[in-house]
Each structure stands twice: as structure tokens, then as C-alpha cells.
Amino acid sequence: MPVPETVLVKEKAFAKKKIPIAHKQTRRQQQYFFITAGILFVICFMQIDLSFTQFQAGMARIPSVLEMMMQLSFAELPELASEMVVSLVTAFLSLVLSILFAVVLSFLAARNTTPNKYFGMLLRFLFMIIRAIPATVWVLIAVASIGFGTMAGVLGLIFPTLSYLVKSFSAQIEEVGQETIEALQSVGATWWHIVFRGLIPTLLTSFLAITAFRFEMNVAESVILGMVGAGGIGLLIQGYISFYDFSSLSLGIIMVFITMFTLEFMTNQIRRRMSH
Amino acid sequence: GCGTSSSSGSAKQSKFVIAYLPQETDEQMQKTYSNFEKELSEKIGMDVEAYQANSYNAAIEAMKNNKADMAMFGPFSYIVAEERAGAELIANLSNPALEGQAPSVIVVPKDSTIQSLADLKGKTIGFADPVSTTGHLLPKSTIVKELNMDVEELESKFFKSVQFAGGHDKALIGVVRGQYDAAGVSAMIPAMLEEKGVIEKDSYRVIAESEPIPVGAPFAVRGGLDQETKDKITEFLLSYDDSNYFKAILGTEDAKFVEANDSDYDELRDIAEMLNLSPEQLLEN
Amino acid sequence: MMNSILKVTNLVKRYNGGTLALKDINLEVKKGEFIAVIGPSGAGKSTLLRSINRLIEPTEGSIEFLDQRIEKANKSELRKIRSKMGMIFQHYNLIYRSSVLENVLHGRLGYMGSVAGVFNRYKEEDKQEAIMLLEKVGLEAEIYKRADELSGGQKQRVGVCRALAQNPELILADEPIASLDPKSSAVVMDAIYKNCKEQGIACLVNLHQVDVAKRYATRIVAVKAGTIVFDGQASELTEEMIEYLYEGKEQEMYESAN
Amino acid sequence: MMNSILKVTNLVKRYNGGTLALKDINLEVKKGEFIAVIGPSGAGKSTLLRSINRLIEPTEGSIEFLDQRIEKANKSELRKIRSKMGMIFQHYNLIYRSSVLENVLHGRLGYMGSVAGVFNRYKEEDKQEAIMLLEKVGLEAEIYKRADELSGGQKQRVGVCRALAQNPELILADEPIASLDPKSSAVVMDAIYKNCKEQGIACLVNLHQVDVAKRYATRIVAVKAGTIVFDGQASELTEEMIEYLYEGKEQEMYESAN
Amino acid sequence: MSARNKPSMNAVEMRRMKASLSVIFFALLILFSIWFVEMDIFELIQSMPIFFHFLFTDFFPPNISDLDTYIGPVVDTLIFAVVTTSLSSLLGIVIGFCMAHNTTPHPAVRIFFRGIIAFLRNIPFLVWASILVVIFGVGTMPGLFALVLFGTSFLARVYAESIEELNKEGVEALDACGASYLQKIKHGIMPQFLPSFYSWTLFMFEINIRASAILGLVGAGGMGSILKQTMDLFQYGKTSTIIAIMVILILMVEYVTNRVRERLI
């Protein structure tokens, strides 16, 4: 084949220099990210003092700690089981209540479905603040205002749950893109039609997946919340820890683990069934 | 259960809520004891619900909002509750075995060169928690008194740094594992951790003890409660002698309720003031 | 003028980025006309169609539809106008997790109140009508399937039915067969054409395939770089015109590849 | 037999679900042949192509390529065999976040040590070769663009270059133009055809468009329901044959729609 | 309607029945939960004024008198967040590749790591923190390990999920070119995976800032400790200052995340 002259000229140039192959911008950004991360890591790592002897001594202590953890006593089983139920219920109820609000709020907050640009922005900012407030603060306020008991845990969990759901839901809504919305706009549908007839059916699976994921997180969180006074298994576990009651602690850990594992398995099943 | 109705005092309330705050001297977890609740319920003619509260400020806030009617506090949390929530002391649950014993100790590692409090100069000290009576207030006041320094000087000049470990056990572990040069903790803790095998036997040494304070676990009620109920409860508590209850609540059968007076806590208030932790100072903002 | 249903006058569209996608477009559509819009990629065909039902806000000019000014309509007027204009999309834009029938019934939403539409209260005669439409395009066996279970050609026929369910005066179709294989394309184009003819619906259809455009359209509009460069009968569209229409970037690439 | 490069004997493919996608296929490809495989949707065209380079494991039968038995090859032998067989996909299957040049260079991976390829050490002459290929298909201006910035036709030309970069003896193309508009289709088919001819590469290309198949192929293989029902020159492919080949489900739909 | 529709109608009815059954099941579950927690809507509504009164009078206005003393803990938190995010993303990516079914070297490896990660993730964090304290003492080291454990278990999972979601077509093409396992990872998976890698890693950074409470649990300081301290001392105004600082930090991370996404995806 006839080789164009330009190619021949270039070929000579190639001989001297290595030919770059990557997409420049992508590569540069990649380099920025990793170099920045690397430098930050090195600087920060030098700031924290870690002693190797402490590490060594700790590693040497692991067998004996494991040995302590190996003890198992079933004395506390009934109590652990009933408090586990409390934690599960707390997680479940706060999730259910959050979903009710989250579905509407996320459509108001998502960039492509918000009725008003500034209102959406305000809503997103508000939820970011709510997200920044730790669950412990919410529980404190909840206990203080409605008193002790599971309901306080539910109320305290609603806020972090709601803000998480709104964030994830609206990200999903923004991702479905314009196509679905346009289809219904073009038949003269209202905002409500678009949301309920178009977007919710389309997004149902991903909403459910997010919800399932969040349920796991909520159970984990409600376990921790027990530790700040909202009842549930966390309260017991906290007690075992502070009195180094290893045999009951191990049982508690096993119980939480089995519950969480079962939940993860179940939500995966649901997700798989929904997604086809 | 969501506490009592929010209308204060005067309205007829049908539910009586007790909150138990964790005690620093316990050796085991509190358990609520239903017999106690039943008997109290008969006495005052209201349903009684009891909760373990893990967070002491939540309990105090709940009492402030009429969501808790009685609570078993720790000494420091009581004086704060008195200021913040208008809690009224009605009895002390005291453990005779502990009477006259030092409530807190200051410990150093076994082979440390530190022999006295004065040797702590330029060292790192760990406490349990800023609001802990025996894990912060008492040991720190001991140091202040012994060295005759004011707190600011102590914190900024004398020590290299003052740390809060987040618990008596952690403060002690911090000493034994070498992160702190010394720690002030409840006197009960070292023996317990030794017994549980968390720290090695004889791995620490006590260099100072704080003076006993004449207080137990204060039981206080919400100020807005009507006088009749308050009296009934006081009467009920002082005559209560079910050892199972004491075992459940404090882990020892030998405890008993004794009459208490708010002025018993003045000494602690002085200490708190000295350490800039008096309730008035805390609550001004 | 009597039976003109759509009149686009001096339409200009400038995108936010600054692209001048449409420059002074004038177009009149009469009742029952079947118009193919052709032109190279990026000419502004989609922009033109979407400006007509205001999925895109026109920058300047007026669009008159059944004596109403679309570009001036408020929200609820716009809804009413849109309910009289069906749209068929290149990527079907169905709600894939809803049934075929539901998708067709969406065409009726514009005639319903917000609340009725949300709670599934379609009228029985609407449902019958929708089923009849589906039978007409050969989808009677798929009525209760979920839309994502269909093949491309079937999906597009559902899209056609949805547009027809609106009882529109005008159908806008943006490259309805671009994602389909030749056989399905024929089925879909036939379905659009036949139904528009039967019911006297005007149709404005963007097409890439000039041969298809010539086969169906009563009138062809050729757009290039935001301007109408040809507007006339299929028979009047000369080879030179087509040549001129499509020459440009792709063409250059084509030549350099040979 | 001398210049036969691929020999498929009694090939059977049964999918896990039980679908018998290929029943006893026999096919021989000679050096430099340009063979179009046509047939209705679901006939087994893709399965046939993918069995040849074992992207799908054949169930029975033998596949001989340059005197090697593909179905018996172990992992590293298979790598070597595959490096001599280019593949072009309907959906281009590019790595969209890599540059065009990188995508073409991927064709060289089969010739590199498995570690060398990890650290980006393409040889300079490979790079030059890749750039030359890209220039040949008119993409010299796009070399350093990211693959997702290209139009469909451009993407497919990158796919063609990747296959050519392998210096293959055989190119397998699975509906390379099904996702393209007519103009891009022509550019891509030309690019495949010209390069195969010039370099004597044999090519097996699945096509939906019978007219395109007839235009390019030296030989046409028609597959229906997993069996080869026609194998001969383009001129021998009668209208009846085509009719017979495509009759079936889609056809029924087409008729019921009319 | 014609008879032909009958079977599909049944399928629809089946689907409907299943749907209504699960709705009933969930309704029962909700009713049970409401009964279990003794939810009293009336009381809940009555409590709302207290709730908001508490939130808006006690926490406002933020008290910034001790702002200078927060600098140290904020810097500590950031330092910890950087170090632990880096370490856990490093560990997470290796484990994530082993866990994703399309990149795992062997199914057994995949199951092994899935098990380990599930175990790490599902045990309450306080438990890990306490065990680490017993092992290493208090302060930096247990704090670091606690956050790395937490981060790794989170990241390994989400990385694996993102890897599994990548489009297979490109990788299939590399297969057809005769690429080896490592080559496929480097040239096929990595370029596609990087965008989700960036956003998850930055999200982890944000979580680590908020999770600095864990540090307080093991006596390693950080913003979490001040948060707890100010709350314990009823200095809610200072608590909200800390929260405001956290909001600002999170906003910054989110800004960076968005910028990175915009440019990279």
C-alpha cells in the first residue's frame, strides 16, 4: 500500500522518542490523585507516632486474648435474644418511617425532578447537615424529649437513616436520566404522574437494594446505639465489655454475627429476586 | 414506653419512670429488678418502669423534661442533675463495705521510677472520663491538694499532657501497656481487671489514694413531683431491704438505703469548683 | 391556512453552551401530512422536534399548534397541548418495569387529574382502546408482559401505541427506527404510517435513512446546520441535494478511509 | 486442504439451560476467504463465532486452527491461538476509559509476556504499527482521544484496528455494523474488507443485512436453528433461500401487523 | 379479550398475589413493631415541641469560644482519616479483587475473603475497639487499627460490588486478544474501575471523618472525643460548633468528590 509521506516523516520522529499512548487528561488526573494521596499519606503517617515495640507486644498478646474470647457461656442467652429483637425492631421501624419521608423528599431534592432548583439545593444542604450530626446526638435529643425506651432509639435513628436514604435515592433518580421523564412529559403528564407512574416503577429495584443495604447498616447502628442508652443488644454488649465478662461477650458477638449474616443473606436473596 | 406525660407535676400521672445510671464502682452490670418495681408501684399507685441508662446526660435531660421521675445517679452526675434538672435527693444507696475506703487511686507501672505525686512532673497522665467522679474529679483534686497548685497550672505546666482514655479500664490499661505514665482511676478497677486476666498480676503500683467522701449512690427524684409521692418513695426506700435488689443493682447484698442530705455533696461541689467543673460553670452556656 | 395544525415561525434555539442548533426555522404542517425530516448528524433534527413540544425551551420564534402558542403556554396549558401531541423516541423510553398495557395507558395520563393518574384509575374504555391498539400492531400476546421482556421492534411498537393512545393530532417521532434491525424497522414504520393515515394524524419523523424517508413521506424536510435546506415532495429530492446535505465531517472521514 | 486455516468438524453447542444452539456444524475456512454468516435472530451465529475462539466452550466436535486443536488447548496455548484470531464485536467492546491508541495496542497483549503487559511496556514498533492502522481507517486525529468520546462508527473502526493489530490469520466479526447508521456501516465494512484483502486475512463475519453480505462476501454461510442450511457463493443465494431462512417468528409478527 | 390472554393473565394474577402477600407480611411486621415499641403517636407528637426546642435552643447558637482548642483534634481527625483511608483502600482493593467473582483468582479465595470480611464487618465496632485496647493499650495504635479494620471491611465489599458491575464486554474483547489474567486486570478492569474507586475512597474519607468517635472510644482523641465531652458537660453550643466543623469538612470532601467525578467519569 502507498504509505503517505507524513507517516514516513513521523516514523523517523518515532525512532527517537517514545510514543505516549495514554489519554493525557485521564492519565494526568490519575497521577494527581495518586500522587496527592501518596504525599498526604506520607506526611500524615509521619505525624502519628506508632511504636514498633507496642505493636510487637500487642501481637504477642493476641493468643491470650483469643483464649479469653474462646470462653462461652449461655447463661445470658434469653436476655441477649430478647434484646437482639429490640435492636432489630428499632432498626426496622426507623427504616420504615424513614422510607415514607425519603421517597417524597428525594424526588424534591434530586436535581432532575425538583420542582424548584433552589428548593432542591436547600434540601440537599439540609440533609447534608443532618448527615453530619452523629447518631449519638440524635439519640440524646430523642431520649431527652420522649423519654427512655425503644421509641427513643427509633426516633434517634430516623434522622441518619432519612438523610442516607434521601442522598442515595436522589442519586439514583438523577441517574435514570432524562429519558423516562421526557417520555411522560411528552404525553402531558403531571409531576405526580412522572414520579409515581414513571420513576418509581423504574427505580423500585434500586430503591429496594438501597433500603436492604441500609437495613443492615441500621441494625449495626442500633446495636451501637444501645451503647448510648437507646436499649437493645448494644446495652448488654457494652456491659459485658466494661466488666470484661468475656464468656457472655463471646455469645453476644456470635449472636450479632449470626443475625447480621442471616440478614445479609436474606437481603441478597431479595435483591437477586427483584432484579430480574 | 415513653416516659410520663409531659405536663409537669399537677396533672395526674399514671406512669413512674426510674433510670439507673452506670456506677463507677460496680463490679457487674446493673440489672433491673421487677420485684422492686412492683412493690414501689403498689406503694405509690402508679405503674413503674425501670430503664438502664447508659448516657448520663440523656438521663438528666430526660428528667428535666419530665420524662424520668427517679434516677440512681453517681455522685457527680447528681450534683449536675440537681443544677440542670432540679433533681431532689431522697436517699443514698450505700455500701458499708466501701465506707471509709479510698474511692480512687493513682497508679503507675510496676517498675516506674515515679514514687510520689511530685514525680509526675513532665509526665503523661490518663483519666477515665472528664465527668467521672472517681476517675477524674477525685484523683485530680488529690493531686491538686497534694501539690498545692491550681488546676490550670497543673494541666498546662506540670503535666506533659492530660489524656482521657474513655473509661477506668482503658486508663489503667494505658498505664500497664505504657502509653500513660500514670492514671487516676476508681479504686475498684485494678483488682477487677487483674481478676479478669486483662492485665497481668502486679503490673501496677498505687502511689496515691484519694480521701474518702461520705457518699454512696444518690437516688433523686424529679423536683416537680408532688410532695406526697416524694414522701412515700422516701419511706419506701428507707425501709426496703430485699438483698436481691441490692445484688442486682450494685452487685453486693450488703448495701442499704440511708437517709441523705443534699449538703452531703457540698464537699464534692467544692472539688468540682476547684477543678472548674462545677455545675454552675458547666451549665452557664 | 384552514387545515394547518402546526406553524413554526422564525424558530431559533441556542443551547446554553452557545451552540446555535436552530437558525430561523419556518415550517407549517397540515392535517394528516406525513413529513420526514432528514439531515446529517448534529443538523438539529432532534432539537427541532423537541422544541415543538417544548421538551427543549426554544430561544426565539413562535410555535402555533391548533391555534395555541406553545412557547407561551403555562404549565397546565402545556400539559394539555402535549396530550394532543404524541412522541416516539429512538430509545423507546418505556417504563421497563411496568407492563406493556400500562405503558400504552401512559398515553392517557395527559387527560387525567394528578390524583387519578397516581392511583391507577384508568377508564375502562381507555383500557379497551389500548388493547385494541396493541392488537393492531400485533402485540396481543404481549399485553401483560413487562416492557423489558420485549425485543427492540416490539418495544418500539409499544412506543407507537403509547403515542396513538393519546389520540394525538400530531405525532413527533425522533429516529424511531435507528436502533432497530431492518425487519423490525419495516414493521414499526408501517405501524406508524398506517395508523397516521387511518386516523388523519399528522406526523413529523426524523430519519437517517433517506430511502425510508422517500418510501413513506408525502413531504420531506431536509435540515443542515440548523437551517431548512429543502422542503418539498419526495420526488423533488435530487441526488445532488442528498449529496450536498450529507457532505461534511463524516464524509471526509469516509473518503480518507478509502 | 493445504491453505485451509480453520476447520470446524461436527461442532455441537448445548447451553446450560438446555438450548441446543448449534447442531453438528461443519465448516472449513481457507486463507483469505471473506465469509458472511447470515441467519435469523437466535439461529446460532454468535454461538458459532464465539465457539471458534472458545469465548464459549463448545460441547462436542473439533475445531482445528492452523493445525492446532482449539478445543483441546490449555490456557497458555489458547492465549497463543487467540492472539492469531482477531475479533470484532457488535458493541465494539472497547475499554472506554482508555485512549484509542491503548485500545488498539490491546491487540498486542497476546504476544507479550503476561507481566510485561501489566507495566505498559508496549514495543515502540507496535505503537508505530497501531498508529499506522489508525491512520489507515481515518482516525489519525483521534489517536489520543478517550474511546468514549468517539461516535459509533469511529468506535467500531477502533475495534477493527485492534483486531488488525493482532496480525491475525482470521478475523471473527459478530455483527460489526448492527449498531451503526448506514454511512458508518459502509466505512467500517470497507475497512474490514480492504484490510483483510490486502493482508490475506480470512474473515468470518456475522451479518443481518443480506444485501451487505452479498456485496462483500466471497462465500455465504446461512445458519438456521443451529444448522448450516446454505454454504456457497453469494450469487448462488436465491430469493427462496432467503425467504426460507428468515421465515419464522418475526415474520409472523410482521404479517399480523399488516 | 381473546382466550390467548388467559395464561398470561394468570401469570399476572400470580405476580399480584405474591405482591399482595409480601405487602401483608410487611404490614404485619410493621404492626408488630409498633406494638413492640409501644409507639404512641399522640405522645410522639406531643414530644416533638420538646425535641425541636432542645435542638434549636440548646444547640444554638454555636459557641465558638474554644475554637482554637479544636484545631488539634480536627487536625488529628484529618490525619487519621488520611492514613486510615489510604491503608484501608490499599487492603480493600486487594481483597476486593479477590472477592469479586469476575476477578477472583479462584472461587475458594473468593469465599474465604467473603467470610472474613463479613465477620469483620458484622461485629459491633465497640467490640473491636475494646479488644484492640486490651491488645495494644490505648491511643494511636488501637485507633488506627480500629479504623483500618472498619474501613477495609467496608471498602472491600463496595469495591467488589463495583468490580462485579463493570461491563464485561471490554474484558471479553481482551480475552479474545489472548490477554492473560494480570493483563486483563490492568488493561481491562482497572481503567473502568477507577472512577468508582475514587468516589468510594473519597466517601470512605468522609465516613472516617465522621467516625472519629471510634477514636474517642480508644482514647486516641480526635473530634469524636470533644463531641462526647462537650455533650457530657452540657456544652451543646460547643457540640454544634464541632458539628459545624464536620459539615465544613464533609462539604469540602464532597466538593472534591464532585470535581473528581466530573473530570474523571
Ligand SMILES: Nc1ncnc2c1ncn2[C@@H]1O[C@H](COP(=O)(O)OP(=O)(O)OP(=O)(O)O)[C@@H](O)[C@H]1O
Ligand atoms: N443539550 C444540549 N446542549 C448543548 N448542545 C446541544 C444539546 N443537544 C444538542 N446540542 C447540539 O445541538 C446541535 C444539534 O443537535 P441535534 O441533537 O438536534 O442534532 P440531530 O440532527 O438530532 O443529530 P442526530 O442525527 O445525531 O441525532 C448539535 O451541534 C449538538 O451538539
Ligand SMILES: Nc1ncnc2c1ncn2[C@@H]1O[C@H](COP(=O)(O)OP(=O)(O)OP(=O)(O)O)[C@@H](O)[C@H]1O
Ligand atoms: N448464554 C446463553 N445461555 C443459554 N442460551 C443461550 C445463551 N446465548 C445464546 N443462547 C441461545 O442460543 C441460541 C443461539 O443464540 P445466538 O446468540 O448464537 O444467536 P444469533 O444467531 O447470534 O442471534 P442474533 O442474530 O440475535 O444475535 C438462542 O436460542 C439463544 O437463546
Ligand SMILES: [Mg+2]
Ligand atoms: Mg437526534
Ligand SMILES: [Mg+2]
Ligand atoms: Mg448474535
